[in-house]
Amino acid sequence: MTNPMNTLHSWLIYCRPGFERDCVEETQAKPVETAENSGFVVLQGKPKLAYKQLTFARQLLTLHGEVNDLPERDRLSPLLAALPAAPEKFGALYLEVPDTNEGKTLSGFTKRFQPLLEEALRTQGRLEVESDIHPSTGSGRTDMLPRLHIFFPDDHRALIATSDPHNSASALNGIQRVSMASDAPSRSYLKLAEAFEVFLDKKEQALWLKPGMTAIDLGAAPGGWTWQLVQRGLKVIAVDNGPLKGAAAGHPNIKHLREDGFRFRPQRPVDWLVCDMVEQPQRVAALMTEWFVGGMTQRAIFNLKLPMKKRVAALKEALDNLRTALNNKGIRYQLEARQLYHDREEVTIYLARKR
Ligand SMILES: C[S@@+](CC[C@H](N)C(=O)[O-])C[C@H]1O[C@@H](n2cnc3c(N)ncnc32)[C@H](O)[C@@H]1O
Structure with a gap:
């Protein structure tokens, strides 16, 4: 028998630390994990949310599962084992961290880990390769397939999620990077x-x-x-x-x-x-x-x-x-x-x- 709790849609949302409660309020979904200043929330129970209609959500992801007690060495095996069976193939892999001081210290690890995990996913045929991208338009199947997001709230825990490219932010961590002009009068x-x-x-x-x-x-x-x-x-x-x-x-x-x-x-x-x-x-x-x-x-x-x-x-x-x-x-x-x-x-x- 299926547990009705497991059939509820779970969402992982990134936000500016301190705005977790605003995320809960605007989605009106059931809060599952909403620690203040954590920079993310886990919510449940709303089958549909539209990213463009949310203001405080930087990123909107479907949460599939999590890995606790990640070992310091070989993080690859438990993460690969925890991937959902569906979707079969992902358009991109995003390794992400919260917008907190702890997140900043973890971003060095995610940068080093990214090529290892990409390689493993490609070997398993689960990650689309760049040659699928159309050379003249720059678009291809990778724009259509769900992206895989592995979010590290801290160094021993990973939340495994996917995004719909048409209902999410395309930037890593949901943060669009822009550059400063040296002659700009203000930030x-x-x-x-x-x-x-x-x-x-x-x-x-x-x-x-x-x-x-x-x-x-x-x-x-x-x-x-x-x-x-x-x-x-x-x-x-x-x-x-x-x-x-x-x-x-x-x-x-x-x-x-x-x-x-x-x-x-x-x-x-x-x-x-x-x-x-x-x-x-x-x-x-x-x-x-x-x-x-x-x-x-x-x-x-x-x-x-x-x-x-x-x-x-x-x-x-x-x-x-x-x-x-x-x-x-x-x-x-x-x-x-x-x-x-x-x-x-x-x-x-x-x-x-x-x-
Ligand atoms: C946050 S600052 C704007 C910064 C500006 N966007 C920038 O990029 O440098 C707000 C500005 O609004 C101006 N301001 C506030 N009330 C105003 C009003 N009624 N009419 C004109 N300017 C006003 C203030 O003088 C202040 O310079």
């Missing part, structure tokens, strides 16, 4: 760089971030986001009472206006609105709604700051109001909300008008 430059990588694929970036396009940056100082846009060839109006710094100050493609970002409106519609003002989420969401209802921008990336305890509820309220207002006006749109790697007590929203 916030990385946040907008990450947002573009997470929300837009390469084709969309080429289409919608073209040189000569226009953008408004509300709450722009000292200029990291503005600098990210300028690096991509856009012309930017940077609105902030504070000064722009470094290379952003006096740049020919940047017009700096010392105005209130809540009152400022452009003379003509722009391609992009970005907003990083530190304000109540309701107020920022209402401002974004106004810009979209007024047809003042095609796309927006904005931050909602969530310093309060009830983050999930505050976010839901702000976005529900925005959705209702756009729906009532018959505006078609795409909306995604995600806590990026560079987001602390905040989340980033991508909103785009659809034709």
Whole structure:
């Protein structure tokens, strides 16, 4: 007889340490393992979860099993023995760690272990080889097959999981890496760089971030986001009472206006609105709604700051109001909300008008 507990779907979700409870709350699944500041949660009981509809989940995986008491030597044999029989073949192997200090110390081991395990899986015919990737398009069967994830919460335990390439993050540890420009006025430059990588694929970036396009940056100082846009060839109006710094100050493609970002409106519609003002989420969401209802921008990336305890509820309220207002006006749109790697007590929203 099957134990009904075993038939429940188990999920492994990675998140920013400290946001485990938010993950549980937004999925509404049954918490199984949710240690605070661990950077991951194990949940059960929801047969379907959609990665794009989750904000605090960096990665969404189906959990198949775990290995406890991993020996210090020969970790290969117990891990191979614990692999699920199905799926028969994996498109990729990800060895992952939590975003904690312990995780950082383990990442040296995962880097050394990766080629050994890959080799063993290929020998068993369980890992797709790169020659299956189409040389001109770069895509192939490996894009379609589930990926195998082995997650090491610590050095003697491994959780064995798989991801659906169409319902998960493609980056290792669910963290999209981006690089800093040496001349960027602030580290916030990385946040907008990450947002573009997470929300837009390469084709969309080429289409919608073209040189000569226009953008408004509300709450722009000292200029990291503005600098990210300028690096991509856009012309930017940077609105902030504070000064722009470094290379952003006096740049020919940047017009700096010392105005209130809540009152400022452009003379003509722009391609992009970005907003990083530190304000109540309701107020920022209402401002974004106004810009979209007024047809003042095609796309927006904005931050909602969530310093309060009830983050999930505050976010839901702000976005529900925005959705209702756009729906009532018959505006078609795409909306995604995600806590990026560079987001602390905040989340980033991508909103785009659809034709
Ligand atoms: C987090 S910082 C922005 C950092 C910026 N995104 C960057 O990449 O460098 C927030 C900025 O919002 C500005 N700000 C807050 N309220 C504002 C308002 N009502 N109008 C214009 N700027 C505002 C502040 O002056 C501050 O410079």
